[in-house]
Amino acid sequence: xxxxxxxxxxxxxxxxxxxxxxxxxxxxxxxxxxxxxxxxxxxxxxxxxxxxxxxxxxxxxxxxxxxxxxxxxxxxxxxxxxxxxxxxxxxxxxxxxxxxxxxxxxxxxxxxxxxxxxxxxxxxxxxxxxxxxxxxxxxxxxxxxxxxxxxxxxxxxxxxxxxxxxxxxxxxxxxxxxxxxxxxxxxxxxxxxxxxxxxxxxxxxxxxxxxxxxxxxxxxxxxxxxxxxxxxxxxxxxxxxxxxxxxxxxxxxxxxxxxxxxxxxxxxxxxxxxxxxxxxxxxxxxxxxxxxxxxxxxxxxxx
Amino acid sequence: xxxxxxxxxxxxxxxxxxxxxxxxxxxxxxxxxxxxxxxxxxxxxxxxxxxxxxxxxxxxxxxxxxxxxxxxxxxxxxxxxxxxxxxxxxxxxxxxxxxxxxxxxxxxxxxxxxxxxxxxxxxxxxxxxxxxxxxxxxxxxxxxxxxxxxxxxxxxxxxxxxxxxxxxxxxxxxxxxxxxxxxxxxxxxxxxxxxxxxxxxxxxxxxxxxxxxxxxxxxxxxxxxxxxxxxxxxxxxxxxxxxxxxxxxxxxxxxxxxxxxxxxxxxxxxxxxxxxxxxxxxxxxxxxxx
Numbered sequence: 001x002x003x004x005x006x007x008x009x010x011x012x013x014x015x016x017x018x019x020x021x022x023x024x025x026x027x028x029x030x031x032x033x034x035x036x037x038x039x040x041x042x043x044x045x046x047x048x049x050x051x052x053x054x055x056x057x058x059x060x061x062x063x064x065x066x067x068x069x070x071x072x073x074x075x076x077x078x079x080x081x082x083x084x085x086x087x088x089x090x091x092x093x094x095x096x097x098x099x100x101x102x103x104x105x106x107x108x109x110x111x112x113x114x115x116x117x118x119x120x121x122x123x124x125x126x127x128x129x130x131x132x133x134x135x136x137x138x139x140x141x142x143x144x145x146x147x148x149x150x151x152x153x154x155x156x157x158x159x160x161x162x163x164x165x166x167x168x169x170x171x172x173x174x175x176x177x178x179x180x181x182x183x184x185x186x187x188x189x190x191x192x193x194x195x196x197x198x199x200x201x202x203x204x205x206x207x208x209x210x211x212x213x214x215x216x217x218x219x220x221x222x223x224x225x226x227x228x229x230x231x232x233x234x235x236x237x238x239x240x241x242x243x244x245x246x247x248x249x250x251x252x253x254x255x256x257x258x259x260x261x262x263x264x265x266x267x268x269x270x271x272x273x274x275x276x277x278x279x280x281x282x283x284x285x286x287x288x289x290x291x292x293x294x295x296x297x298x299x300x301x302x303x
Numbered sequence: 304x305x306x307x308x309x310x311x312x313x314x315x316x317x318x319x320x321x322x323x324x325x326x327x328x329x330x331x332x333x334x335x336x337x338x339x340x341x342x343x344x345x346x347x348x349x350x351x352x353x354x355x356x357x358x359x360x361x362x363x364x365x366x367x368x369x370x371x372x373x374x375x376x377x378x379x380x381x382x383x384x385x386x387x388x389x390x391x392x393x394x395x396x397x398x399x400x401x402x403x404x405x406x407x408x409x410x411x412x413x414x415x416x417x418x419x420x421x422x423x424x425x426x427x428x429x430x431x432x433x434x435x436x437x438x439x440x441x442x443x444x445x446x447x448x449x450x451x452x453x454x455x456x457x458x459x460x461x462x463x464x465x466x467x468x469x470x471x472x473x474x475x476x477x478x479x480x481x482x483x484x485x486x487x488x489x490x491x492x493x494x495x496x497x498x499x500x501x502x503x504x505x506x507x508x509x510x511x512x513x514x515x516x517x518x519x520x521x522x523x524x525x526x527x528x529x530x531x532x533x534x535x536x537x538x539x540x541x542x543x544x545x546x547x548x549x550x551x552x553x554x555x556x557x558x559x560x561x562x563x564x565x566x567x568x569x570x571x572x573x574x575x576x577x578x579x580x581x582x583x584x585x586x587x588x589x590x591x592x593x
Binding site for chain 2: 048050069070071073074076078080082083084085086088089093097100101102103104105106108112115116119144145147149177178182271290
């Protein structure tokens, strides 16, 4: 296991940020999902060793998060969400600088900086001042500095923010290449569900500081609930209340589509029974493949 | 923008080492970045004018007969003793030039990192807060020492060379230590002073104004309060006056202000202490992920 935490808890004063989170993450790309305030950033802070957990323990690449923070930071590449650079530097100096700060010899860091800048597509502009870089170029640069010391794990915080569709697709392709073929594990924190769905085999969903769901995407889709898509003519509110009273979740989309999330043990015939009881006509009924968005909505309870 | 993946990702086959001085890349890069500013190069070169003037003074002092026509009775100014060195190192103009060099070359040391959110990049490396601050302070130390200790010691060497004997050194064997001691005091003070002000704003231009403003305003305040209260203790409000008082003490000279030098040391230490508290609060690794 590359990341393992047990009963991890942390609070900012009276606000509980993490509450008894236990999880084990293996190889490959892992998506970290959750609404604002769910505890994603706090979890990253603790894993990087910036915060000491109030309770619980954890290991990153078998290094203790309480005692071996320097070793963790040496083995982890971190790509922050916000724009960050050092004014007055060009890309190659900047990347080499952070390679050196990670413990690389100066000459090696410079050589490696050229390599990773070519890899992320900044080879031609590597001698340009960073102050003149566009938002998309800065995003790639952050990825380059995270890769320069050849980390075993990459922590990527919103890696596709500020990117146009083409740039986003290219960066996602880079991350896919790194995680799939280069034996670098990726922990991807993002609010763009499509990104997570495109890249990650495993997902961790946090909600209100607690672990809401964790596991392989395919397993989570299958295990947690079944999703049915309906079109109804009649009293939708009464139909909704009837189904919700039996433990299902019902969401009405803007286009009139009704999504019913039923717990795995529930009988799909309950939908027809509810329609019969409330006098609603079912005009369309299909069992849908759950997307990550559906999973997220089902687990966290937000659209 | 170039196509992504002009070159495939390859693993680095080296081994990451543990640096003995993790702050060294920060120090080296800070110094190099300062010299990339065109205006700074001129200011830095200009800051050596006082040392050249004092070097010429040393030369003339050994050739008084040759320069009799130029000196015309002002040869008492060229009496080379510890006061000559104290005058150089604690002079208003050298202190002003040091402040100017630091405002241009080191004002953005922390301000730029705060502005561009780069603290999170530093602290995601195996670096502690102490390493980060040591690296930044080393940049200030480099500029202060190169303008104080280096010329101060070279002036002593040139004095011996021009005189052709060790008589001066034997007469004042403690002088090199005084030069080093006062240079160290200036270094420590200015390191805390500049980093304190650099951490107070994200705009390096405001920091430039703060560094100059605090230095000059403190002296103006001293002048005003001295006129009102007519007590020498008002000099404690002035940064340059405290540095000069401490300098006179280190070189064993008559104190410029009529109060014990320990008060000036206490004020300077207080500013350093305040700086340490502010830096500890502003440079926080827990704020690195937003």
